[in-house]
Amino acid sequence: MDTTTDCTPEVLRTRMVDQIVGARATSAPVEAALRAVPRHAFVPEATLDQAYDVDLAVITKRSSDGTPLSCASVPSLVATMLDQLQVASGDRILEIGAGTGYNAALLAHLTGPTGQVTTVDIDPDVTAGARRTLDATGHRDVHVITRDGALGDPERAPYDRIIVTVGAWDIPTAWTDQLAPGGRLVVPLRWRGQTRSVAFTHDDGRLVSDSVELCGFVPMIGQDGERSGPIDADGQVMLYWDADQPIDPAVLQGVLDQPQHSVWSGVTVVANEPFDGIWLRLTSVEPGTCRITATPAAIESGRCDPAIPSRSPALVEDASLAYLTLRRHTDDGDERRWELGAAGHGPTGPELADRLCDQIRAWAHDRTAQPLITAYSAGDSDDQLPSTNTITKPCVRLTVVY
Template sequence: MTTLRSMNLNNSPEESMEELREALVGELRKLNAVRSEAVAAALRRVPRHLFVPEGVTPEQAYAAERAEVTKRDEHGVAVSSVSAARVQAMMLEQADIRPGMRVLEIGSGGYNAALIAEMVGPEGEVTTIDIDPDVTDRARRLLDRAGYERVHVVCTDGEAGEAKHAPYDRIIVTVGAWDIPPAWTGQLADGGRIVVPLRVRGLTRSVSFQAQGEVLVSTGYELCGFVPMQGSGEMRVQVAVLHDEKGAEVGLRLDDEQEAEVEQLREALKRPRAQAWSGVTIGGSVPFDDLDLWLATEVTDYALLAATPAARDRGLVASASPLGTSTLLYGDSFAYRAGRPVPGKEDLYEFGAYGHGPNAEKAAQRLVEKIQAWDREHRDDRPTFYAHPADTPIAQLPHGLVVIKKHRRITISWPAHNN
C-alpha cells in the first residue's frame, strides 16, 4: 500500500486535513477505485477523520486500504466498521449516484452516508439504517458534528428496508448479504439500482444490480468483504472443522445448503497429499478472483478450505487463508487450488491442486481440469449475475449456476462461446 505523505506542519489543521483528503483521492485514482469527478469531489469534502474511532491518526484515517472497526461483539468479532476508503469509493462508482436522487444505505456508520449526501446534493435525500442502536446513535452524533444533519438515521432491521422515505433511486448495502429481500426491490424506484455485497457459495462480490421489472441484472461486480448482516436476514456460513489442535486449525466453509462428508474428510486430511498441475500461469500481481468465481459456478460440490498459518507450517495444508481457498469435494476426498513459482520466470506462478484422501489424485486432476477450462474458455470473461423472484421456474432462468435462496434465485451466467 502506498503511504500518504505526512501533513505539512506549517499548515493549519484544516489545511492539513484537506491535503490528506487530496492525497487519498490521488491514491484511489491510481487504484481505479475513483473514476468520476462526483466521487472525487465527495471524498475531498467529507472529513473522514471525524468518523473513525478515537486513537486513529489522521494519516491512518485517510489511508486508502484501511478499515476501522467501530464495534465488536462479546467474542471480539467485528460487527460494525468504517470500511476501507477504496471499497467505499468503488461502491459509490458502482451506484452511479446523481444530484437529486433518493438513496437508502443499509448498514450505517455515518461517513458513507455523508459521502452520498454530498453526491445527491441539497435536492436529494439520504436515509441510512442499522439494526444496532449503538451504531445509529454514533452515526447520528457524528453526522451532526460533520454538518450532515439532513441525513435520516433510522434504527431498524435492514431486511425490511425503510419504507417511510421510499421509493429510492439507489440502495447501497454496506453489510454482507446472503439474499435480496422483497422490501429492497419493493422500495426501489422504477429503473433503480441496488449495490449489494452478495454472498454466493461463500464468495462475496459487490454487485451492482439494475432493476428490469421483477428481475435484477448486474451491470458489474467487484471483490469485497464486509461484516455479515444481522437480524432476520442473517445467514452465516457454516464451518465444518477438519482439524483443531494447538492453533493449527483447518475447516471447510460451506454455504447455500452445501453438504460434506465431514468425518471422511477429516480422515482424508490425515493422508499424504497428491498434487496435479495445470500449466496455467499468472503474474504474481495479477488478480485471479474470477478464477475462484468460475470454480464456484463449475464445481458441483464446492467449498472453501480455511486454514491458519500454524496448520500450513505444520504441513497439514499447503496454504493458509482465513477466508478459504476454492475446494472440490469428491466424496471421501477433496482437492484445493494451489500455486507454485515457475522456475526461471520471475513473478510467474502456475495453478494446480493438492488433494487428500483415497481419491486424492482424481480429485486434484478434476480441479485442474476446471482451471484449464477457465483458461481456455473464460479467462478474459466476466459473468452476469441475475436475481429472479424465488418462484421463477428453473426453465425460465438464464444458463449458468443457479443458487436458490429464500427470496431470490441467483444465476451466475458466463458468456457462451462457440468452440
C-alpha cells in the same frame, strides 16, 4: 482524537483521493464527494494518518471477544461501490448499514439538495453515533433509522438506488420490492465462501448484474447461511460452505490422510497478482465450491497446503475433496512466478482436481472477464431459470454465467 501528523486534514485527504484516482478509474462526481467530505470527522478514534489511509478500514465497534461489529470501510472500496451505484443528482437513496455516517454524507453530496438519503442500521449505538456526526458535519437532512436492515425503509420507498455496506448472505425481498424499476442495488454479496460487491439493475422483478468487484465486509446480523466444520482430528483444516450445499464434514474426516493427487494447470502468476477470479468461475459451474482454511501447523506438517491458507477455494463431492494450491515455478527475469494447480484427496479427488484446473485455465484465457449474475426470486419456478448451476438462498436464487 490523536492528530499526530505533519500534514493537515485537507492535505491528507487530497493525498488519499489522488491515490484512489491514480490506482483506478473513479467518476468525477465520486471524486468530488471524496474531496469534499472530511473523513476524519467520522472516525474520531483514529489518527489523521489512519483516517486518510487509502487501504485502512477503521474499526469503530467490537464485540466482547474482539470481533468487529461496525467500521468505516476502506476508502478505495468506498469509491468502488459508489462508482458502481451511479448516483445522479436528485436520486432517492437507501443505505443498509449506517456505519459512521461517512458513506451517507458522501451519498448526500452526490444526490445534492434535491435528493434524499436514508441510512438504516439495527444497532442503536451505531445510528446514534452516525446521527451525531452527520449533524456536526452539516448533513442534518440525512434520515437515520434504527431497525433491521433486512426490512429496508418502506415509508420512503421506492428508491432509485440502494447500497448495502454490510456483508449480506442473501438479498431480502424488501430490498427488491423497495427498489424502483430500473433502479440499482449495490451489495457485498457472499456465496460459496467469497464476497463480491455486485451492482444489480432491477429488471422486471429480477436483479441483473453489470459490475462485480472483490470485497470484504462485517457480516449482516441475522443472516446465518454459512456453515463450517473441521475435516481433520486436530481442527487445523476447516471448510466453510453454504446451507444449500450437501456437505458433511463428518464424511470428510480423514480425507487429507488419503493419498494426494496433484494436477498442475500450466498457468502461472507473478507475486501479488490476483487470481480470485478462479473462485468466481468455480461458483458458476461447480455445485461443490466452498472455502478451505489451514493453520500454519497443518501446512508445516504437509497435511494441507492451500494457495492462500486463510481463504482458498475447494471442491467437495461426497467423501472427496480438491483445493487450489500453487508451487514455485521459475524466475522470469526479475519476476518470480508460481504455477497454479489443485490437490485432490479421496475416491474422486483426482477428477475434482482435474475439474478445478479446467477452471484455472478458463480464467487464464481472460483474467478480467466478469460474469453475468442474476438474482431471481426464490419463488420462481425452475423453468424460469436458465439450465445452469443454481445457488439457492431463502429469498433469491442466483445464477453465475460466463
